[in-house]
Amino acid sequence: MIYLDFVGLIDLKTSLPRFDFQADIQHANLYELSVSERDSTATLSTHMSINVTGDDIDNLNGFIKLDSTVYVENQQQYFLDTLWIVSEVDSSGHRDITINSDFVDSHIEGHFRFDDMQSTLQEILNNYLSLSFPLSVEEGDPEESNFTFRADLKNTESMCGLFLPSLKFAKDTYIYGNVNSRLQDFNLNANSSLIEYSGLKFEDWSLISGTINDEFILNTTAKYMWFIDKKGAQPIKLGLDQLALKIHIDNDSLIYNLEWDDAGPEDSDIGGLQGFVAMDKYPEITAAITHATMVFNDTSWIVQPGNLFVFDTTSYSFRDFKVFSEGSGFSLEGTISENPDDVLDVSLTNLDISNADLILDKNGLDVDGIINGHLSLKEMYHSPNIISDLTIKNFFFNKEDLGEATIRTTWDNEQAQWDLFAEIVSVGNDKAYKSLDLTGYYSPKNKDDQLRLNASLDNFRITLLSPFFTGFMDNLTGYASGNLALTGNTSGTTLTGAIKARRGEFRIKFLNTTYSFSDQILFTENAVVFDSLVVFDQEGNKALADGQILHDFFKNIVVDLRISPNNFTALNTGRNDNDYFYGTAVTTGVVNISGPAENITLDVIARTEKNTMINIPINYTADVSDNYYIRFVNREESNLTASKSTTGVLGPSVNFEFDVTPEADIKLFLPMQMGDIEANGSGLIKMNITPEGEVEMFGTYLIEKGSFFFTLQNMIRRTFRLRQGGTISWTGDLYDARVNLKGVYSVRAPLSSLPLTITDSSLYNQRILVDCVVGLSGNIYNPDINFTIELPNVTSEVRELVYNAIDTTNEVLMNEQMISLLVLNSFSFNTGGNSFAKNMGLNSYDILANQLSNWLSRISDDFDIGVNYLPGDQLTSEQLEVAMSTQLFDDRVMVNGNFNVLGYEQSNTSSIVGDVLVEIKMTPDGRIRMRVYNKSNTIDLSNDNAPFTQGVGVSYHKDFNRLGELFQRKKKKEKKDDRE
Numbered sequence: 015m016i017y018l019d020f021v022g023l024i025d026l027k028t029s030l031p032r033f034d035f036q037a038d039i040q041h042a043n044l045y046e047l048s049v050s051e052r053d054s055t056a057t058l059s060t061h062m063s064i065n066v067t068g069d070d071i072d073n074l075n076g077f078i079k080l081d082s083t084v085y086v087e088n089q090q091q092y093f094l095d096t097l098w099i100v101s102e103v104d105s106s107g108h109r110d111i112t113i114n115s116d117f118v119d120s121h122i123e124g125h126f127r128f129d130d131m132q133s134t135l136q137e138i139l140n141n142y143l144s145l146s147f148p149l150s151v152e153e154g155d156p157e158e159s160n161f162t163f164r165a166d167l168k169n170t171e172s173m174c175g176l177f178l179p180s181l182k183f184a185k186d187t188y189i190y191g192n193v194n195s196r197l198q199d200f201n202l203n204a205n206s207s208l209i210e211y212s213g214l215k216f217e218d219w220s221l222i223s224g225t226i227n228d229e230f231i232l233n234t235t236a237k238y239m240w241f242i243d244k245k246g247a248q249p250i251k252l253g254l255d256q257l258a259l260k261i262h263i264d265n266d267s268l269i270y271n272l273e274w275d276d277a278g279p280e281d282s283d284i285g286g287l288q289g290f291v292a293m294d295k296y297p298e299i300t301a302a303i304t305h306a307t308m309v310f311n312d313t314s315w316i317v318q319p320g321n322l323f324v325f326d327t328t329s330y331s332f333r334d335f336k337v338f339s340e341g342s343g344f345s346l347e348g349t350i351s352e353n354p355d356d357v358l359d360v361s362l363t364n365l366d367i368s369n370a371d372l373i374l375d376k377n378g379l380d381v382d383g384i385i386n387g388h389l390s391l392k393e394m395y396h397s398p399n400i401i402s403d404l405t406i407k408n409f410f411f412n413k414e415d416l417g418e419a420t421i422r423t424t425w426d427n428e429q430a431q432w433d434l435f436a437e438i439v440s441v442g443n444d445k446a447y448k449s450l451d452l453t454g455y456y457s458p459k460n461k462d463d464q465l466r467l468n469a470s471l472d473n474f475r476i477t478l479l480s481p482f483f484t485g486f487m488d489n490l491t492g493y494a495s496g497n498l499a500l501t502g503n504t505s506g507t508t509l510t511g512a513i514k515a516r517r518g519e520f521r522i523k524f525l526n527t528t529y530s531f532s533d534q535i536l537f538t539e540n541a542v543v544f545d546s547l548v549v550f551d552q553e554g555n556k557a558l559a560d561g562q563i564l565h566d567f568f569k570n571i572v573v574d575l576r577i578s579p580n581n582f583t584a585l586n587t588g589r590n591d592n593d594y595f596y597g598t599a600v601t602t603g604v605v606n607i608s609g610p611a612e613n614i615t616l617d618v619i620a621r622t623e624k625n626t627m628i629n630i631p632i633n634y635t636a637d638v639s640d641n642y643y644i645r646f647v648n649r650e651e652s653n654l655t656a657s658k659s660t661t662g663v664l665g666p667s668v669n670f671e672f673d674v675t676p677e678a679d680i681k682l683f684l685p686m687q688m689g690d691i692e693a694n695g696s697g698l699i700k701m702n703i704t705p706e707g708e709v710e711m712f713g714t715y716l717i718e719k720g721s722f723f724f725t726l727q728n729m730i731r732r733t734f735r736l737r738q739g740g741t742i743s744w745t746g747d748l749y750d751a752r753v754n755l756k757g758v759y760s761v762r763a764p765l766s767s768l769p770l771t772i773t774d775s776s777l778y779n780q781r782i783l784v785d786c787v788v789g790l791s792g793n794i795y796n797p798d799i800n801f802t803i804e805l806p807n808v809t810s811e812v813r814e815l816v817y818n819a820i821d822t823t824n825e826v827l828m829n830e831q832m833i834s835l836l837v838l839n840s841f842s843f844n845t846g847g848n849s850f851a852k853n854m855g856l857n858s859y860d861i862l863a864n865q866l867s868n869w870l871s872r873i874s875d876d877f878d879i880g881v882n883y884l885p886g887d888q889l890t891s892e893q894l895e896v897a898m899s900t901q902l903f904d905d906r907v908m909v910n911g912n913f914n915v916l917g918y919e920q921s922n923t924s925s926i927v928g929d930v931l932v933e934i935k936m937t938p939d940g941r942i943r944m945r946v947y948n949k950s951n952t953i954d955l956s957n958d959n960a961p962f963t964q965g966v967g968v969s970y971h972k973d974f975n976r977l978g979e980l981f982q983r984k985k986k987k988e989k990k991d992d993r994e
Contacts, residue, residue, distance in 0.1 A: 016042040022064075030067045033076075037062045056087045060094075066101070072127045074101045085176075092172050109161075117173050124161025126193070134159045134193060138200045142230040142263045143293065164190040167206075184208035191224070199225050215240040216257075230263040239274075255283070266294040284309045287317075298326045315339040328352050328395070342366070342384075352395050360389040367406065382410035383419070397458065399425045400432065409438065414477040414491075417441055417449065431457035434467065442473065449474045454500070464503035471495050471513060479568075483520075486573070486607075486614045486666065489528065492518030498537060507567050508539040524616070524666050526587045528552055531559075540564055544575065551583035555600075561607075571611040578604055581623050589631070594709050594748060595701075597628040597681075601672075613705060614666040626678035632749075632795065668703040676718050676939070682742070684794070691755075693720030693736060699744075711744035711751075718940070722757035724788060730836050734759045734788055742794070751794040758804075759786045759836065765812070767841040768819045782808050782816075783929075786835050800825070801832035807949060816841075908933045936968075943969050 022035020042058045044050040060083035066076030083094035098114040106125075113120045167187040174181050187206035192199070201224030209216045218237035224230070239254040254274040262269045268291040276283040285308030291301045301324075306317035318336040325331070329351035336345040342364035349356040368382045387404035406419040417440035424433050438450040454467030473493040480490040496513030518531045529549045536543040541562040549557045561575035585599035603620025674680070674697050682691040699713035717740040723733050740755025762781040785804040790797045802822065805813050820841070821827050834842035910931045929949045936942040945967045 016040075016047065018042075028067075030073065031069050032067045034065045035063075037064075053087045055089075056085070058086075059084045072129060073103060075103050076101065087176065092176055116168060117170050118165055118167050120163070120165040122161060122163040124159075125157075126159045126161040127157055130157055130159060131193075134195050135200065137195065138193075138198050138225065139230065141198060142225075143266055143268070159193055159195040162190075162192045164188065180212045182208075182210040201225070213241060228264065232259075232261040232263070234259050266296070267292045283311070285315075298324065300324050313339055315343075329356075330358075332358065338363075350391060350394050354393050354396075356392060358391045360391070362387055362389075362404070380410075380412050383408050387421075397430065401425055411475075411478050412480055414475050415440075416475060417446075426455070429455070429457065430459055431455045438474075440473070440475075447472060461503055463501075465501060465507060467500040469498045469500070469511075471498065473516070476515065476518065483571070483611070486524070486611060487520050487522055489519065489521040491520075492516060492531075494518075494535075509537050509567070510539060511537050513537070524614075524668070525585050526591055527583055527585065529557075538562075540566065549577070553583060555582045556580060557582045557605075573607050573609060573611065573614060575607040576604065577607070579620070584618065584620065585628075589629075593631075593707075594703070595628060595630050598626060599628060599672075599678075600625045603673075609667070616666055616668045618669065619671045621673040622675050622678035624677040627681070628678065629681045629683065631683040666703075667705055668701070670699070670701040672699045672701075674699050674715060680715065680720075682794075689723040689725045691720065691722050691736070693717045693740075695720070701748075709748045710746050711748045712746060714741050714743040716741055717755060722755070722788070722790075724757070724759075730833070732759050732836050734786075749795065752792065753794045753797055754791050756787055756789045759788075760784065761786060761835050761839045763835060763840050765815070768816065780812075782812060784835060786832055788832070801828045803828075803831065803835070906935045906938075941971050943971070945969070 017040040019038040020035060021037070023032075024035065025032040038061050040059045044056045044058055045052075045054040050056055060080050063079040063081075064076075066074050066078060068074035068076075078097075078099040080097040081095065083097070085092045085094070093116075095116050096114070097116075098112070100110075100112045102110045108123075108125060110123045111121070165188065167183050167189075168185055170183050170185075170187075174183065184207045187204070187209070189202070189204045191202040194200075202221070203223070204219075204221040206219045207217065209219050216236040216239055219235070221232075221234045223232040236257040237255065239257050255276040257274045258272070260271045270287070270289060270291070272287040274283070274285055286306070287303060287308075288305045289301065289303040291299065293299050300322065302322050303317045304319065306315075308315045308317075315337055316339065318334065318338070321335040322333040323331065323335070324333075329349060331349040331351075332346040334347070337343050344363065344365055345361045346358065347361075348358035350358045362385050365385050366382075367385050368380075383406040385404060385406045387402065389400060389402045389404070392399045400423060402421060402423045404421045406421075409416045409419045416438050419438045420436065422435045425431075426433055433455050434453065436450070436452040437448055439446055440449040441447075449472050451470040451472075452467055454465070456465050457463065471494050473495055476492045476494045477490055480488065483490065493516045494513040495516070496511060498509060498511035498513065500507060500509050502508055512534060514534050516532050519528060521528045529551055531547055531549045533547045534545075535547070536545065541564045543562045544559050547559040549559050551557075557577050557579035559575060559577045561573075564572040564574065580602050582601060583598065584601045584605065585597065587596040589596055599620075600623040601618075601620035602623055603618065605620070606617040607614060608617070609615045674695070676694045676696055678694065680691075680693050680695070682693075684690055693715075695715055695717040697713055697715040699715060700711070702710045717736055718738055720736040721733050722736055723731075725731050734757025737756045737758060741753070742755070743752045744750070745752075761784050763784050764781045783806055785806060787802045787804055789800045789802070791800075792798045803820070805816060808816075820831060830842050834840055930947065931949075932946045934944045934946075936944055946965075948964045
């Protein structure tokens with residue numbers, strides 16, 4: 015019940031008890047201690063220091079201090095760091111009370127008693143409005159009061175949430191005033207930059223009130239008044255800017271003046287109301303609006319003078335109350351009371367119902383139209399009788415044009431029920447038709463059969479249902495035909511029947527995918543049922559949907575759907591839709607959507623199909639200066655973890671299990687300044703996303719082919735061809751992906767750029783094919799990067815010469831060689847006074863050719879074009895090399911070519927040398943391939959070699975773990991039923 019550690023004394027023997035102690039209270043159950051009945055589990059923990067004398071609140075002298083206070087109610091914790099209360103009373107009765115805390119600092123000083131405050135205030139106010147505050151006055155006259163007070167509010171959010179949940183104050187709010195009972199004087203003033211109360215928000219609010227010249231004055235102003243959407247959306251501006259209310263109270267009468275002005279360039283929202291409220295015959299209250307001119311949305315409204323309102327405990331009378339504006343308006347005439355003969359008539363003329371959006375928009379509803387008609391209300395206390403005849407022209411619901419609506423209700427005395435008739439006449443293809451025909455009744459006293467409405471639909475626009483599914487879908491459109499019945503009573507209603515949907519369409523928010531359907535939908539007592547509903551994506555591919563949407567008359571919606579897509583678009587998001595992945599996913603598999611609408615779970619088990627393109631952005635910055643060439647830094651990792659879910663808005667729970675196939679294109683955006691990876695491959699990838707936005711990812715992606723677009727500042731921009739067999743793996747943390755891959759970029763470099771001792775001058779002039787290989791391994795945010803070179807299609811003599819000149823085990827030198835090869839198409843060396851820097855100066859033609867290659871490659875994404883020019887000298891001829899690579903026929907044919915044009919000063923002839931490789935995938939999976947090639951031979955004066963070598967080859971590739979698997983035939987997959 016309570017843990018108490020008490021040190022000190024309590025002396026009750028003296029005339030005024032004395033309390034001087036310290037106490038440590040832990041987990042005191044206030045309900046079991048009979049202190050509070052708000053919550054049976056409420057507990058209080060605090061450290062208390064008290065040194066006071068006195069036996070009631072009006073004679074306490076001393077101090078009370080609480081610190082480290084924790085109050086728990088309904089599993090919510092409330093903290094109070096410090097509370098100081100100091101009370102001093104002198105012999106004359108002058109009191110000084112100071113309160114300092116986390117929430118408020120206040121001070122009250124003068125002659126007063128808390129027991130007398132209520133009666134003192136009533137005595138003052140009754141001079142002006144004797145019946146407005148029916149407070150009981152204790153026997154005997156209160157003591158004379160004369161005091162001042164002030165309170166400065168601080169962080170009151172938690173305290174208001176606990177005791178006044180509908181009220182919020184800004185931290186700069188303050189209240190001050192004074193009371194003098196002898197002079198019958200009372201003043202109260204307040205200011206706040208922001209106050210919220212019951213859905214209204216007042217900005218720059220002030221209050222000045224008090225007794226002035228035998229009147230009680232109350233003036234309050236606000237710079238802006240807003241309406242707050244309780245669902246957490248942005249506030250809706252009411253248009254009441256520069257709001258000012260002035261009230262004068264005297265002789266049991268109240269005279270008011272309300273004004274507002276939007277202070278804009280045009281008078282779009284401006285107005286004023288003047289009137290009175292008389293309570294001299296209380297409990298009968300008489301009121302009137304003596305003058306009113308208002309402008310809302312540039313439309314002027316006038317309240318007709320001469321109106322009168324008379325209210326008492328059971329009667330509400332309206333006389334000549336008319337509000338009109340240029341041919342439109344409404345009027346109230348009559349009385350609502352316990353007299354069965356009293357009737358209140360409401361007349362509506364050309365009234366724009368879009369003004370109701372302020373109330374309906376909270377529920378996602380938007381109505382527009384012009385309403386005409388009248389209503390009669392009588393016997394509202396016992397047996398409500400409402401007779402109506404209303405017509406709504408140009409009726410729009412959620413921006414959808416429904417046509418013209420008619421609503422009529424009559425009262426059946428014999429059956430004691432309202433008979434209801436409603437219809438909507440729509441226009442389609444220049445022909446009017448009745449899209450809704452509604453008939454039925456409402457019997458207030460028949461509890462067993464209270465409500466029965468029958469609706470006949472004909473091409474009725476189903477967009478009316480969209481507000482009920484806002485949790486996970488939107489853009490619901492289409493037409494419905496069929497019959498529905500709404501039955502029930504005040505405890506619950508049911509909607510049953512069947513409709514045939516036509517040209518239906520909706521969008522799943524999280525997936526950003528739009529689907530269409532035309533099929534039958536069943537409505538049972540508590541569910542919307544889908545039985546093999548055929549759904550199409552925007553490409554015309556189909557999926558079958560089975561399941562139901564459970565509801566309590568479209569509240570407390572619970573989804574239970576199973577969708578079986580076949581080559582179906584399951585994702586269509588952009589960069590701004592998701593921080594972790596986006597793109598297009600075309601899949602075959604099973605999708606389960608389940609759970610309540612506010613906490614949907616998506617379980618997806620699918621295989622990727624052609625046209626799948628998934629992008630995974632990595633949004634960390636990269637720092638190129640930390641390594642000798644490249645090192646990536648995961649900056650402020652802790653800040654990222656804290657910011658993964660900061661909005662407080664929960665999304666769906668998503669569980670993906672993708673069998674990724676080579677038909678899917680995967681693009682991984684690496685940290686800035688490094689580039690990106692585009693790949694095709696395979697792997698079983700699982701991804702889980704919590705409602706808070708936390709992501710887990712598992713699986714290994716095996717690269718079959720692809721490219722690595724590598725960038726280094728503005729110096730290198732090269733596309734490396736990825737080698738088959740590279741992997742990207744996840745073991746849970748999306749940001750801890752492990753990468754192991756290699757990319758190849760081929761250049762032709764002159765042997766003359768190496769310090770070689772060559773007896774054969776033909777080798778000195780030769781440009782050889784060099785494969786620049788970059789390897790990435792480790793964490794993808796901070797990978798280990800290594801460079802190597804390979805020399806395909808060269809003689810053993812050339813290979814030995816190159817590897818003797820380059821130390822491939824020296825990482826720094828290999829980095830330098832790689833930069834030189836990628837930028838200059840030339841080896842780098844630092845002997846004989848030459849260096850990489852010197853090469854940079856001597857190879858301006860290579861740099862220009864490198865830039866030209868970049869420009870040419872940007873002309874088309876289908877071709878990679880390279881140009882290299884080598885000027886001639888006394889020993890060598892000028893040389894122009896053009897390289898081109900492309901993939902044709904859905905990547906089934908790959909072409910790589912290098913063409914050299916050699917010029918000779920002694921002749922007018924030229925020699926064209928060409929290397930061409932054509933590789934054809936004979937099977938879709940690429941296991942069987944055919945190669946056709948033509949390559950130039952190394953010219954050796956000691957041998958009589960032909961200038962070219964041509965050839966044709968066929969290869970077969972298969973991965974296996976045991977030798978027997980190499981010869982095992984693949985079993986044909988059994989055809990699955992389309993509906994599985």
